[in-house]
Amino acid sequence: MRRDKINQEATLEGQPAGSAPTGQDVHTVSREELYEQVWARPMTKVAADYGVTSTALKKTCDRHKIPTPDRGYWAKLEHGKQVRKRPRLPRLSDTKLDRVRINGSLPESLPEEVRKAGTEVRERLASMSLPELAGATASSGSGGKEPSILRSTRRAISKGRPDVQGFKSSQGSGIVPMKIAPYSIDRALLPLSRLFVLAGTEGYRPKISDTGLDLATEDLSIPFGVEERPRKTPHEPTEAELKRRDENLRWGSSRPPWPQYDYSPSGRLSIVIHANSWSGLRRTYSDCKTQSVEAMLPEIVAGLAEHAALLRERRRAAEERERQHREAEARRRREEAFSAREKRRLEFIDAIHEQLLERSKLAAVLAHLESSAVTGENRAKSISAWIRRRIQQIDALTCPEFVDLSARSAKLDFVEPFSDLNRENPGSYYGYPSTPRLQFWSIDEQKELATSISALEWAARAGLAPESESEDADQSQTG
Template sequence: MHTVSREKLYEEVWSRPMTKVAAEYGVTSTALKKTCNRHKIPTPERGYWAKLEHDKPVRRVSLPKLADARLDQVRISGTSTPDLPEQVSKAGIEARERLTTASELAAAGATDFPVEEPPILGATRRAISKARPDAAGFTSAQGRGIVSLKIAPGSADRALQLLSRLFALAETEGYRSKVSDTGLELATEDVSIAFGIEERPSKTTHEPSAAELKRRDDNRRYGISKDPWPKYDYSPSGRLAIVIQANLWSGLRRTWSDSKTQKVEAVLPEIVAGLAEHGALLKERRRAAEESERQRQKAEARRRREEAFNAREKRRLEFVDAIHEQLLERSKLTAVLAHLEQSSAEGKNHTESISAWIRRRIRQIDALTSPEFLDLSARSAKLGFVEPPKDPGSEYASGYYAYPSVPSLQLWSIDEEKELATSTGMLEWAIHAGLLPASEDARVKDETAKAEPPPQS
């Protein structure tokens, strides 16, 4: 609710177009003009701002004095829509300015001359002419390429003429008719808006017939007290309304209808401005949905990247643990070998075979943990210690990589000529390194055979 003095409102409506003043108060220009009329505030005539812009003579009507002091304060009840984006109100204001200042567009709201019916309305005319009235006297038309209608048969010509005027005026704002599976819509390159025409019904109290009265008396004998007839009867009124079938519960105006003082044809510029607002809101909602989806995909990519990073870190630690385990074993073997060598120096050596095996095992660990073999083992396990680039085409961009198993250290046979490395087992590597004989027939002492016990003293 806004409260403003009569003098201030008079200065506002004569200093700026009515559409801009009305937008600040959260009302339509038509509603603001009605408020001015109630408070005896003169407003600029149609075409005033266009004439002023082209330096043509205009006349400003003085504010008359009133004896009724109650009219000095003007209360304007505007509809607040703070949740709507700024682009929506801006689109409506700009459209209203264009439709108000252009004299040829303002003339489209007049009703004293017919407008040629466009061919695109042919399907709508045929559908409404073939439709049969319902019990209340209304006919309905809808379907592919048909404007949604619910009117009395006698209102068909006026409804089609109203649509012709709406299409002509909407075309000046860049809207074209578009056939859809559910109807005929007004569309720009970005959005498509469905709409329809409805005839407001007249409501009268139902007068029960003799048969209905008899049915009521029969029902009451069985304990049914409800009257067996409707409370009201509905019939065509001739009052038409244009309804925009978009952006439900948005706060934007969706219905314009005949009133006691003017026909809906007179507010066609306001309806087209409403189309601009609805179109802007549809575009903003689509943009917001696309941005939300983009943020969702970005968050999902971040989550999947983090998941892949954690998986790589886990495998890297497993690989390092495997190296550390080998180094611990080497330290243990080295300590045992030192003990055995010290014992051998003090007397007869009875553990030469054990020492030989420990030396072979140490050489195997040294090979496993050598930089060359570690690099080959890491690459074989598809394990990298440098983070991959943040590239949509990289193997990690899609998220978690399905690694085959826990990474392990391997022994390798390297062919220098072919530049080929092949993983090999411990026995094969020991033979290739010359630590074990290549032939199984060689006379080698079986170190795993059961040792004979020493002779008793």
């Protein structure tokens, strides 16, 4: 029935370190330490130190096989009455139980906005005269008029069939989630009517959701429900169960075939806020010996304000994390874009450097050939002519004008852009950057147009190579 079955009084065992939500503290102690603590002071005081309830601490001790004082132990001890002797801490074969993790939350660990929101609501409600809304004890047929928005809830819970324990349940869109005994229906709906009126003074209005009926403000909704605490009594085995036990014993099974306890309606109602699990905020408001749910309505409204403030704080924190993530992602993209630009720039400079190295090598060879021809006939004229032509090509390829045109053709910018947002990868198809290279160019000064041409075409236009195959053949015959 409940959208959030986890009770805020429970502890988390085995949760990774650092994973506790906002407002939660994780304490780790040994079994021996916790054993000494629960036998040195009342369970309520020890639990308060860890930011959990005494019930939650008792469950934790039971899981780790730590014996605890019986109910009333400290009261009897205070009045000098005889109490059960302190048992020894049993040894365990499972070493995983040696360390006890207690996830609790102390009020001072909650954000300041949360504590402030609850305090302000309590002060405002304390200054108002609200005896009929918050202080009166509801009974069937008493109180004001039931709001129409609760009709669906009354209809659903009235038509429900009791389960084996005697509880009826209701759930669905526009219906307050409930699990109560049939005779508790009128009493459960009356404090809800008063809660709606009281919550309305703080800006909370009933709002239909897909899974229930929430109390909502302009910016958020808080789900809640009503439950009846079950009465737990030791199970009295029936004759059939006793007979089944005897049959099991003959087969070697000593486990009793009946539950340890029976559960039944107790008449103790609880209003439960289904939000902010494991936050440390109070989520359950139950009837007790000294106070009824009806008398807790102002405190419930203050609790709503605290839960709303924590939801806003968590949403703000989530938005801040998202903003930081976006900034980190944008920074990563800028760094990647910068690295990519630097890589292509270096590739372009390497291309120029390779040409200059080749020119230096050609010049050294040419100087060697010409120095050898000073004293005799130069038998390597054609080689020297080719080297000179090649040097001319390299000089043209690496001249500032051609270098600038080659860089612009590759969309290679040596000035950092103001922004890398929406900047596509330059000089590429389908977003893959091409390797920048040096090129030969035909420049039309009148049209202010530069066209990339091949090395052979440039050499022909420069008069360093024949323009056609026939001219090449004529030169060969002449030679």
